[in-house]
Amino acid sequence: MEDEKRLAASLAGGLRAEGYAVDVVHDGREGLHLATETAYDLLVLDIMLPGMNGYRVCAALRAAGNDVPILMLTAKDGEYDEAEGLDTGADDYLTKPFSYVVLVARVRALLRRRGRSAAAPALSVGDLRVDTAARRVFLGDDEVALTAKEFAVLEQLARRAGEVVGKPEIMAHVWDFAYEGDPNIVEVYVSALRRKLGAHRIQTARGAGYRLVATP
Amino acid sequence: MEDEKRLAASLAGGLRAEGYAVDVVHDGREGLHLATETAYDLLVLDIMLPGMNGYRVCAALRAAGNDVPILMLTAKDGEYDEAEGLDTGADDYLTKPFSYVVLVARVRALLRRRGRSAAAPALSVGDLRVDTAARRVFLGDDEVALTAKEFAVLEQLARRAGEVVGKPEIMAHVWDFAYEGDPNIVEVYVSALRRKLGAHRIQTARGAGYRLVATP
DNA sequence: CCGGACGCTGAAGGCAGCCTGAAGCCACCT
DNA sequence: AGGTGGCTTCAGGCTGCCTTCAGCGTCCGG
Numbered sequence: 092m093e094d095e096k097r098l099a100a101s102l103a104g105g106l107r108a109e110g111y112a113v114d115v116v117h118d119g120r121e122g123l124h125l126a127t128e129t130a131y132d133l134l135v136l137d138i139m140l141p142g143m144n145g146y147r148v149c150a151a152l153r154a155a156g157n158d159v160p161i162l163m164l165t166a167k168d169g170e171y172d173e174a175e176g177l178d179t180g181a182d183d184y185l186t187k188p189f190s191y192v193v194l195v196a197r198v199r200a201l202l203r204r205r206g207r208s209a210a211a212p213a214l215s216v217g218d219l220r221v222d223t224a225a226r227r228v229f230l231g232d233d234e235v236a237l238t239a240k241e242f243a244v245l246e247q248l249a250r251r252a253g254e255v256v257g258k259p260e261i262m263a264h265v266w267d268f269a270y271e272g273d274p275n276i277v278e279v280y281v282s283a284l285r286r287k288l289g290a291h292r293i294q295t296a297r298g299a300g301y302r303l304v305a306t307p
Numbered sequence: 308m309e310d311e312k313r314l315a316a317s318l319a320g321g322l323r324a325e326g327y328a329v330d331v332v333h334d335g336r337e338g339l340h341l342a343t344e345t346a347y348d349l350l351v352l353d354i355m356l357p358g359m360n361g362y363r364v365c366a367a368l369r370a371a372g373n374d375v376p377i378l379m380l381t382a383k384d385g386e387y388d389e390a391e392g393l394d395t396g397a398d399d400y401l402t403k404p405f406s407y408v409v410l411v412a413r414v415r416a417l418l419r420r421r422g423r424s425a426a427a428p429a430l431s432v433g434d435l436r437v438d439t440a441a442r443r444v445f446l447g448d449d450e451v452a453l454t455a456k457e458f459a460v461l462e463q464l465a466r467r468a469g470e471v472v473g474k475p476e477i478m479a480h481v482w483d484f485a486y487e488g489d490p491n492i493v494e495v496y497v498s499a500l501r502r503k504l505g506a507h508r509i510q511t512a513r514g515a516g517y518r519l520v521a522t523p
Numbered sequence: 524c525c526g527g528a529c530g531c532t533g534a535a536g537g538c539a540g541c542c543t544g545a546a547g548c549c550a551c552c553t
Numbered sequence: 554a555g556g557t558g559g560c561t562t563c564a565g566g567c568t569g570c571c572t573t574c575a576g577c578g579t580c581c582g583g
């Protein structure tokens with residue numbers, strides 16, 4: 092149990108370093124909840140879970156019509172069969188023990204697969220184009236080089252172009268829903284984005300948040 | 308009992324820090340009252356309540372056709388069952404003890420779910436348009452720049468266009484339920500709004516409140 | 524016609540919220 | 554080891570919003 096918590100923390104840390112935003116829960120029922128309420132890009136699901144085991148979480152999600160990609164983690168020593176995982180609707184499985192790089196590779200593969208099948212719609216706001224699948228940003232025909240966090244912040248703004256997105260909301264998505272740090276970090280990244288993209292594209296709504304606009 | 312008051316105060320403080328406006332009451336009957344009189348975006352309802360327990364409050368609201376999202380807090384140690392909470396019409400439940408971040412995540416999820424299903428209807432009153440998602444206000448085709456408080460006051464008036472909205476009501480929504488300040492503050496903001504939008508749009512109902520109208 | 528309550532609005536101080544440059548830290552690469 | 558680049562924190566400075574206050578106008582009851 093404590094082993095698994097450490098494993099989860101380590102994976103989460105690694106995936107975050109890779110530029111993904113990660114939420115972690117240690118209870119099947121709670122995970123199911125979060126997964127139904129939130130539009131995740133991918134779930135990594137351990138079979139052995141308190142509250143509700145991985146199979147049932149997976150089955151419940153599929154039964155509810157949720158087609159989020161699911162990567163299942165199974166223990167090597169029988170009792171549960173790998174195939175069973177796939178039967179319940181998982182997209183891929185991984186047998187413990189596994190190496191970190193293998194996991195990241197599978198995650199990336201699943202995201203890519205999904206990205207293509209769902210035809211990742213590049214977000215466009217005026218002459219700004221944000222290609223979420225390729226993690227690239229274009230201003231007209233010129234590519235703009237962004238860091239992982241810069242990209243993540245911009246992506247959030249672009250997904251809701253024209254709307255005001257609150258600072259806490261940006262923090263929750265880009266960092267972590269449990270992140271406790273100076274909200275100033277958002278300002279820092281907005282500042283960086285304005286420098287790279289042009290100041291007029293991101294408007295400040297004082298006391299409310301930021302807004303990505305097409306025309307100055 | 309005192310424990311719960313402290314818990315409530317702490318949650319309220321946290322949610323406020325998150326940018327939400329929060330009202331707190333410690334009595335079921337009183338809560339039901341407030342909930343029927345006020346258009347809340349969300350209720351967090353403890354099961355154990357003096358006056359009237361959470362189930363009954365929830366059931367009463369649903370019976371009255373009120374479909375405000377309800378997040379129910381249940382004690383872990385049986386007697387009451389989680390499922391029962393959902394049966395009475397709650398949208399989600401949370402078992403004590405729970406972490407603060409989990410609560411905020413659920414609150415956010417419920418608000419988002421509601422927000423999407425109901426879309427974001429831009430409020431229109433004559434040639435005045437209040438876009439709550441984008442936090443922008445238009446007079447015909449021209450945008451009017453409003454401050455955070457000005458916008459909040461206008462939003463309250465626009466949500467109940469044509470009706471008289473009392474000064475205490477505006478204060479409770481825009482500021483805080485427990486705000487103790489000069490009610491003159493509302494007059495100040497109404498004055499500012501009239502200057503920016505045209506004096507005829509906001510009528511004064513002496514001794515009662517203000518009314519946002521379409522035609523002079 | 525008068526008095527009081529209520530409402531309106533301009534002025535001003537204080538400060539919250541935001542911006543940005545700089546520096547420390549860490550991970551990774553050479 | 555040294556260098557590089559990204560992430561985060563910190564502090565200084567500034568804008569302009571929020572709130573209070575006071576003086577004046579307006580409405581209504583007596």
